[in-house]
Amino acid sequence: MHPKSLPKFARLLPIIVLSIHYISCQIKIGSADKSAEVMEGSCEPMSCGTVTNISYPFWLGGEQPPYCGHPHFELRCTEDKHVLFQLFHKEYVVQQISHKTNSLWLVDPIFNSYKFEKGQECPITKENIDLDITQDYFIISRANKELIFYKCETRPPKTFNDVHPTCNEYLFIRYGGNYSDVLPPNVLPECESLHPVPVIAHDDEEKIDYDALLSEGFLVEWDDCKICRESGDKCEYDNSLGRPSSFYYSCSNYESHCPENINPAKSHNHRHPNWRIVTGIRVGLIGLAVAGFVCLLYIHCRKRKHSGSSTLLSQTASSFHTNSYTDPELGDEQFHTQIFMYEELVDATDGFSSSNELGDGGFGTVYKGKLRDGRTVAIKRFKNNYRRIELFMNEIYILSSFRHQNLVSLYGCISRHARELLLVYEYVPNGTVADHLHGARASEEALTCGARASEEALTWPRRMRIATETAEALCYLHAVTPQIIHRDVKTTNILLDRSFHVKVADFGLSRLFPVNVTHISTAPQGTPGYLDPEYHHCYRLTDKSDVYSFGVVLVELISSKSAVDVNRERQDINLSKMAIRMIQNQELEQLVDANIWFQSNAEMRTMIEQVAEIAFRCLQAEREMRPTMKEVLEALREIAAHEGYGRDKGVEADVAVDDEESLLRKKSSQSPDTVIEKWESSSTTPNSTG
Known part of the structure; x- marks a missing residue:
């Protein structure tokens, strides 16, 4: 120009x-040479009792200025020379700090100097220790071993030689392998396994004093400004950036890059002490x-540009990256969808009236609307979230690029530059699978009698079809190039039309896989109860993550129970763990919803057992032991082809709906205590019977 x-x-x-x-x-910047000298000389390593070399990121509160360490690494030296460290609501005794291995030796005061005696109340922690220190700064070291406690109704058999009693006659302890925060399976009859406790590892397991082992504590690890320290420089906390929840270091005398979130700076002797203010x-x-x-x-420029009311949104993926977020996994394809005027969508929803609300999620609210051309649609209104543009563009890209009869259709969107972000989908009138299994519709169906009840109920043939069609949709997503991982498979994201056919929805969290890549390292996202444990703990997202979530959906279809419900017994709060336990113990009848004729129909019982076996394989903790979605789909189709399945039981006819307005899914009426939040070949696959 x-x-x-x-x-x-x-x-x-x-x-x-x-x-x-x-x-x-x-x-004019005031004199700061003197303050620079004070800063340089007041952060020397300190000691308290037997704990030495207390230095960055740790600091002694009350004895050193705050910039000597990170706010979340403050230590306290007591009058009797013990070092205490506060982690959320709990205080631990510090035994040793190792800057060489970035590890901290902690002892829970409840176990410190405690002697277990028979008959006494055992000081066993009531919660998983990982819940106390799950923050960005610390992790429990995997170098720890673990003690697993079992609360039993009777004494274990003598065959369990590695289980030893503690101070309580019916509380037993077992020395396990390397520490993991995953709740161990119940290997003892009539016993409940409690959360594992990390302990310092010992080589001679035969001579372990379990009482002393608990009092010795455990190790945690932290990240560090290692490059700055190796350069011979000092690390200090820079609170001028105003973000105490992250690591920031002032690495004087060091010009190169420090680790993540580190703010490099020149020496105080060479740079004006208030250079940050000037800059x-x-x-x-x-x-x-x-x-x-x-x-x-x-x-x-906008004044010179003519804009129409309905055009096509055509952006290349590179423009998508530049203007919304960076994701190297997307290709160079173009995608197109109709753009609606904001005013038209406001009119379609009566000003986003609550009476038209279909559902409310973490990233947006969905409304029923009627466009000027007469179409009934569902309109998602994104909440004011920092990720809303990413989620908005993600759904547009996926739903405009890939089509399948079991994926919800995207009609269009509003301009990304409008005052709000809105997506327009086809209207799927019969609610979600979750509604029919354990939501508002399930309650309505329970109160309805006669022919209408059979028309609206989720009978076993319908549940089987829902499972198969959902698997078909996921199998399609996993088969396209680039592969798509849905990452939020759950019954609230599976919509049903009037004939109970499936429409999988909500692709805001979905990820695209590059070709020839086995996994993507990314922070876990999803819904509690459906999240792949390996993805949650190892940050490795694969197509088997969707398989695990689908396994939870299968269990919901069998049981009509929600994925997470804190009203259930502690060991059964998570539906996936409940299902694994019951299937392994051959207690499937207690898991299955009695309303699907489990006890009265032998053929149906066999089919349910086969579906439960598929669910069991999908829910394996290790992804290598889970099947692929293609294998799951083939297995479900084989079960559906079983002789006699699909015969008329008075439930398969497509139903007409009397009142379209009754199809609106209102806000969930579930209890607030309910969160709605590996199979490679037949020769190597685990099964429910062990």
């Missing part, structure tokens, strides 16, 4: 920037000037 073609205000930008630079250079003022003023210039230029 020629300079003369720019608006007049654009030609003033260089003069504005130079003026700001000159003014910032004239700002901040300069950057801030220049940023304001540039932002103002860009806004004026944008407004100028």
Whole structure:
């Protein structure tokens, strides 16, 4: 663009920037040489009792200035020279700090100097220790071993030689392998396994004193400013950036990059001590000037641009990356979808009236609406979340690029530059699978009698079809190129039409896999109760993560129970763990919903047992032991083809709905205590009978 073609205000930008630079250079900064010397000399390593080398990121509160360490690493030295460390609501005794291995030796005060005696109340922690220290700064070291406690109704058989009693006659303890925060299976009859407790490892397991072992504590690890320390420099906390929830270091004498979230800086002796203030003022003023210039230029261009009411949104994936978020997994394809005017969608929903609300999720609310052309649609209104553009563009890309009869259809969207982000989908009138299994519709169906009840109920043939069609949708997503991982498979994301056919929805969290890649390392996202444990603990997302979530869906279809319910017994709060336990113990009859004729129909019973076996394989903790979605689909189709399945039982006819308005799914009426939140070949696959 020629300079003369720019608006007049654009030609003033260089003069504005130079003026700001000159003014910032004239700002007088008070003397700080003396304070720099104080900062340099007041963060020397300290000791308290037997704990030595208390240095960054740790610091002694009350004895050192706060910048000597990170806010979440504050230690306290007691009068009797014990070092205490607060982790959330619990205080631990520090035995040793190792900067070489970035490890901290802690002892729970409840076990410190405690002697177990028969008849006494055992001081066993009532909660998983991981829940106390699950923050960005610490993890429990995998170098720990674990003690597994079993609360029993009777004494274990003598054959369990590795189980030993503690101070309580019916509380037993077992020395396990390397520590894992996963609740161990119940290997003892009539016993409940409690959360594992990490302990310092011992080589001679035959001579372990379990009482003393608990009092010795465990190790936790933290990240560190290792590069700065190896350069011979000091690490200090820089609170001027105003984000105490993250690591920030002032690495003096060091110009290169420090680890993540580290703020490198020159030595106090070579750089003005208040250089950050000067730099901040300069950057801030220049940023304001540039932002103002860009806004004026944008407004100028918009006035010259003619915009229609309905056009096609056509953006390349590279534009998608630049303007919304960076994701190298997307290709270069273009995607198209109709753009709606904001006013039309407001009118379609009666101003987003609560009477038209279909559902409310973590990232948006869905409304029923009627467009000017007469179509009934579902409109998702994204909440004001920092990830809303990412989720918005993700759904547009996937649903406009891939089509399947069991995936919900996207009709269009609103411009990304509008005041709100809205997506327009086909309206699927019969609610979600969760509604029919354990939601508002399940309650309505329980109160309905006669022919209407059979028309609306989720009978076994319908549940079988829902399982098969959901598997078909996921199998399709896993088979396309690039492969799509849904990452939020759950019964609230499986919609049903009037004939109880499946429409899988909500692709905001979905990820695209590059070709020839086995997994993607990413922070776990999903819904409690459905989340793949290996993805949760190892941050490795694979197509088997969807398989695990689908296994939970299968168990819900069998049991009509929610994936997580804190009203159940502690060991059964998580439906997947309940299902594994019951299937392994051959207690399937206690798991299955009695309303699907489990006891009265032998053929149906066999089919349910076969589906339960598939669910059991999908729920294996190790992804290698789970089947692929293709194998799951083939197995379900084989079960569905069983002789006699599909014969008329008075439930398979497509039903007509009397009142379309009754199909609106209102806000969930479930109890607030309910959270709605590996199979490679037949020769290597585990089965429920062991």
